[in-house]
Amino acid sequence: MLPVATEPPHASLAAALLDALGHLPGAIVVDAQARIRWLSPAYAQLLGVADPDTVIGWPVEQLIPHSKLRDVAHSGHATPLDFLQHEGRDYVVTRLPLWNQDTPAGAIGLLLYEEWQTLSPLVARFQRLQRELDDARRQLSSQRPARYQLSDLIGQGHAATRLRQLAERAAQLDTTVLLQGETGTGKELLAQAIHHASQRQHAAFVGLNIAALPDSLLEAELFGAAPGAYTGADRKGREGKFQQAQGGTLFLDEIGDLALPLQAKLLRVLQEQEIEPLGANRLVKLDVRIIAATSRDLPAMVQQGQFRADLYYRLNILPITLPPLRERSEDIPLLVRHLLLRQAERTGLSCRQLSTDALYRLTTHAWPGNIRELRNVLEQACLYQPEGVLDARSLHMLPNPAPATRPCTPLADLLAATERQALLDALAACQHNRSQAAQRLGISRATLYEKLARHGIR
Numbered sequence: 001m002l003p004v005a006t007e008p009p010h011a012s013l014a015a016a017l018l019d020a021l022g023h024l025p026g027a028i029v030v031d032a033q034a035r036i037r038w039l040s041p042a043y044a045q046l047l048g049v050a051d052p053d054t055v056i057g058w059p060v061e062q063l064i065p066h067s068k069l070r071d072v073a074h075s076g077h078a079t080p081l082d083f084l085q086h087e088g089r090d091y092v093v094t095r096l097p098l099w100n101q102d103t104p105a106g107a108i109g110l111l112l113y114e115e116w117q118t119l120s121p122l123v124a125r126f127q128r129l130q131r132e133l134d135d136a137r138r139q140l141s142s143q144r145p146a147r148y149q150l151s152d153l154i155g156q157g158h159a160a161t162r163l164r165q166l167a168e169r170a171a172q173l174d175t176t177v178l179l180q181g182e183t184g185t186g187k188e189l190l191a192q193a194i195h196h197a198s199q200r201q202h203a204a205f206v207g208l209n210i211a212a213l214p215d216s217l218l219e220a221e222l223f224g225a226a227p228g229a230y231t232g233a234d235r236k237g238r239e240g241k242f243q244q245a246q247g248g249t250l251f252l253d254e255i256g257d258l259a260l261p262l263q264a265k266l267l268r269v270l271q272e273q274e275i276e277p278l279g280a281n282r283l284v285k286l287d288v289r290i291i292a293a294t295s296r297d298l299p300a301m302v303q304q305g306q307f308r309a310d311l312y313y314r315l316n317i318l319p320i321t322l323p324p325l326r327e328r329s330e331d332i333p334l335l336v337r338h339l340l341l342r343q344a345e346r347t348g349l350s351c352r353q354l355s356t357d358a359l360y361r362l363t364t365h366a367w368p369g370n371i372r373e374l375r376n377v378l379e380q381a382c383l384y385q386p387e388g389v390l391d392a393r394s395l396h397m398l399p400n401p402a403p404a405t406r407p408c409t410p411l412a413d414l415l416a417a418t419e420r421q422a423l424l425d426a427l428a429a430c431q432h433n434r435s436q437a438a439q440r441l442g443i444s445r446a447t448l449y450e451k452l453a454r455h456g457i458r
């Protein structure tokens with residue numbers, strides 16, 4: 001007689017499968033967002049977790065900081081064979097994606113062997129390669145040159161000239177700099193250029209994008225960790241970004257995204273000029289110049305209690321604000337030329353030309369993504385129109401300018417009205433100081449007087 005099924009077959013199969021996986025040295029299941037959905041008791045024990053249920057729902061990196069399951073869950077690509085080092089022991093692991101019809105729905109990680117001696121030639125080779133990679137990484141980070149120099153800061157307008165002056169000053173002063181500006185305005189470029197022009201130019205420029213890392217990993221990434229300092233820590237410990245930047249410059253991008261507890265720790269480090277790597281019980285003296293950057297409104301965040309006022313003042317020693325591209329549209333023709341030249345160098349093709357109507361279209365767009373968006377638009381335009389002069393049709397990705405609802409105004413009148421408004425704005429901004437207004441407009445005092453007279457402005 002056939003046994004009577006008390007549960008649907010897939011449920012009993014799943015239970016049997018989990019039971020079988022429980023006999024491996026370790027097994028873990030994560031969902032599409034890489035949150036832990038199941039952890040075998042053996043793996044929990046190995047990771048020092050008393051009750052596997054307590055970690056359900058955690059992002060996997062919170063328990064296993066270097067886990068690659070998130071990549072597998074996102075990409076749907078398996079890693080059939082890999083090695084994992086954990087607290088001085090080596091394991092052979094397999095990572096498989098889980099699918100829901102055609103969509104990656106999670107991943108399963110299996111620790112297959114702890115007794116890997118049968119694989120020892122393979123493991124020895126892996127360990128040697130791993131050592132070589134670690135050494136190469138360390139060398140690279142201490143030698144990494146800043147890619148950009150002050151001469152890469154393109155622009156002749158008032159804002160660009162002022163920016164270059166401030167950057168030169170920052171390079172001479174060796175003090176903490178805070179760069180503020182919308183995304184894509186060139187904060188990282190400016191940070192590298194300052195480093196390159198400073199007395200630290202021969203030491204490392206190390207960058208860290210705070211927004212790109214979960215809080216659980218940031219502390220070790222910034223300050224380093226002693227061997228075995230936390231679950232999953234590298235056997236040899238980890239050198240933090242501060243130590244990698246010794247003698248050089250540390251660029252902390254998106255500083256506004258730093259969680260409050262880490263803000264306190266960063267403030268201490270900046271004040272004391274020394275760090276204590278996680279679990280190390282020893283202090284390391286620092287000689288690092290900090291350049292921080294943010295696209296967020298830090299003073300507002302301070303007011304709302306989201307950013308520590310003391311850290312803000314500690315960082316805001318030499319503030320530099322990068323203007324959005326729409327406020328420096330006079331630089332667009334030069335920037336376009338520069339970006340097309342760079343692109344030609346990269347592709348090995350000849351430099352593309354732009355028609356006047358295309359240039360007009362570029363100077364009237366609002367550029368929420370600033371210079372990065374301009375670079376991407378030019379790249380797309382070249383792909384769309386692979387030959388000849390790029391015209392306005394190649395810029396089809398830009399939203400159409402608002403349709404003209406008013407009757408067409410003669411161009412001369414439009415230009416005169418714009419000029420008149422610019423004169424009034426400049427005078428108002430400079431409390432009617434004509435020398436300053438002329439400087440702001442990038443014209444001589446004599447030209448300003450002549451224009452004021454022409455427009456009947458007294």
Ligand SMILES: Nc1ncnc2c1ncn2[C@@H]1O[C@H](COP(=O)(O)OP(=O)(O)OP(=O)(O)O)[C@@H](O)[C@H]1O
Pocket residue numbers: 152153154155181182183184185186187188189190253295335338371372375
């Ligand atoms: N003045 C400039 N001259 C030439 N290229 C520039 C200039 N400013 C920015 N760029 C280019 O624009 C792109 C974006 O610059 P960058 O990454 O420095 O901006 P960012 O403000 O740091 O952006 P995010 O806030 O998103 O990190 C880069 O390709 C950079 O080379």
